[in-house]
Amino acid sequence: MKSFIFYSVFTLSLLLTLLNPTTLESANLTSVKDTLQTSRLSTRARVDATGTSVGSSRVKIKTSASAPANTITTNNLKAQDSIIVGTGTYTIVGVVDADEIDVSPVLVSGDADNDDPIYLKMKPRHVVTFTTTTAQANGYFRVLLPADTTLPNDGNPDDDGYDFNTSVDVTATDIANYDFVTGVATVSGGAGCTTPANYHCFEVHYSGAGAIGSTIILNIGNTSGTNTPIAPATGGSHTEGTADTYSYLVRNYNATNSLVDSTTGKVAHIEAVRVTATVDPTINFSIAGITSGATRCGVSTDVTTTATSVPFGVMALNTFKTLANDLTVSTNASGGYVVTAAENDQLGKGGATTPFIPDNPGNNTLASESVSDEWTTTTINGFGYSIQNVDASSVPFQYTTATGNCTGTFCSRQFADAQASETPGTIFSSSTVANAENVYVCYRLSVGATQAAGDYENQITYTATGTF
């Protein structure tokens, strides 16, 4: 019975304490996160003088760690990164292999010595967001980022925390009940930033009543990297491909500097993933037929051509027939391309060398494989061509050319004759990359009464060549 009464009183006493619980003074801020501009680790490596020399662009890094220089591969580096080697600033122009990179400009004296430092300084802006759980009037928020224990503010990446990097900008976004002033950053160990040890302090004060459930956004640093902490370099026990995680603290103080709410978050840094792809240089050349009746080089074409045939068919005496082909080139080679043309011989009867239809002499009998001449007189017989440029970078002439011997109606040339060892003539070209640049080549034939009857033929070779 005694024990029954004892336990009843004890239980009742416990229940009575719940009637008036004490006010909770500290709680967790919720939805805390630190969004980094980039989660890429900084790099702190050492020069290996066995593969690095003054005047060379090649930098070899040591493959054994020596704290705080724990980076032993090039896996966190990529082309165009700005790095420090020794005391000089260089740009990576290429990653050669696991322990070698090429930089520009070449290394100068003092930057190629054994164990000279190699730094890649990543300076990501931190955007810290969280939700308040209590309303603290005229208080302040403080974010604490982990700092190096030895040199937390020397401007170089550290292996166990953020380097303060001399000066840091801290701002917060005003919202209802929180009117922020510009924040203050204090290096680890500085005035008011000693507890807990080895944390940099970033503080923003506000005026206002505060509120429960408000989302606060604090910015530490800038997207440009100025006045921004330097991200940690490779840690002492780092495994490549596995993030190094660091704890940071977010705190809310009231107007009397008492800590009210606090939450610990985690932030992770990992190597950049270097994505590589190779696009082979190539050149594409297309030749297409054109149907009869199409207007090319200012005239209507008489017969349909194909990619491989130019069938003039039966010719009337002293009459022009004009046919055309469509030539197109694309290349991703930075040097561009050139398309040349040459005929194996003049149009020969049955493909033989004689009798033959001569190459076009032009109205002024000045046309050749390299000199243009107008050709509008049907009684001037021969075989020649002109060009209509659609969008090629460069053509030597067009049917509309109105300079020299041409007046701009049908400026023409002869095809270079390989039989006569003439140099192939350029049809169109470019000195840079080209996307489907094309021209029309217009063939023209006229035969006179003295031309022996028969079938005449030759072969015209168009050759597309890349530019060196």
Next chain:
Amino acid sequence: MKKILSLTILFVLTYIQGMFAIPFAKAQSTTLSITPPVVEILIAPGKKLIQNFTFKVDGDNLAVIPEIHIAKPTDNHGHMTIDPMPYNPSTISLTISANHALGQVVSLKNNELNLGLTFDAATVDTAEDIYLALIFKVVSTDLLESASSTLPAISSLILVTINPSGVTPIDLNIENFDLPLFHDSYLPLTIAPTLKNNVPIMLRPRGSFEVLNANGKTIHSLPLYPNLILGQSSRGIQADIKDLPSSLTWSPTWNNFGPYRLRLTIKTEGGTKIVEVEKPLWIVPIRGMLLVLLLIIFWITIFLIKKRSQYSKIT
């Protein structure tokens, strides 16, 4: 029955005749591609090297003739002229063999041909360049029935240096780096200098284009595009803009006035300076000065007209 039989025979004969009467289809378009379009080879005497080329063609009833021709630089833009005749193997210090017969029609597998060329460098005493073009000429297996036929062809340049010592001789000089005495600050200044390679060995130099003010401070700088210059030839000097060649251009601003110097520096790939040329230039706001002059003339004219009208009123 006879009627049915004769009608059947007539139908069959008509069908067979129709089959034979169908004209051959002609390709309306033929597209060729080659990878790589340019190959640079540095090889020591007595050494062997294999390079593969991939040729593709879109079109039916096509075959290809691979040939090697001698090529030579044509102009300052990196274009080559290919000799119309195949090369003579006895004239070059390189023995070339292929996994397909050169100069003969090769049938294509899946419209593609992978050609492997093996280069054997002969023994030479001094460095020597050889410039070749591997040409793939497409031929139609259809019968030709036209007055003229076209042969589409595509080529890959093969630029070879045989170097016995490993040391590349260098002798470059800058040409056509001519500037006007005065330049209007309103207009961009574009120059087109060339770089002449005086040795028979190709070179790919780097360098920079700088504009210096009267105090010697660099106010504009562009890296030069590392164009390849073949032996005994010239190449236009261009700026490197986003890894693409571009013209050398400087656009002065309104406050650029006075004497300036334009500097071209040519270096080896390793950064050793080869040649540097500096030319003076005066930047003058010519248009601005003309505008001011016109304004002055305008106001003087207005002033004189006004004065004259006042004088005529008095008299």
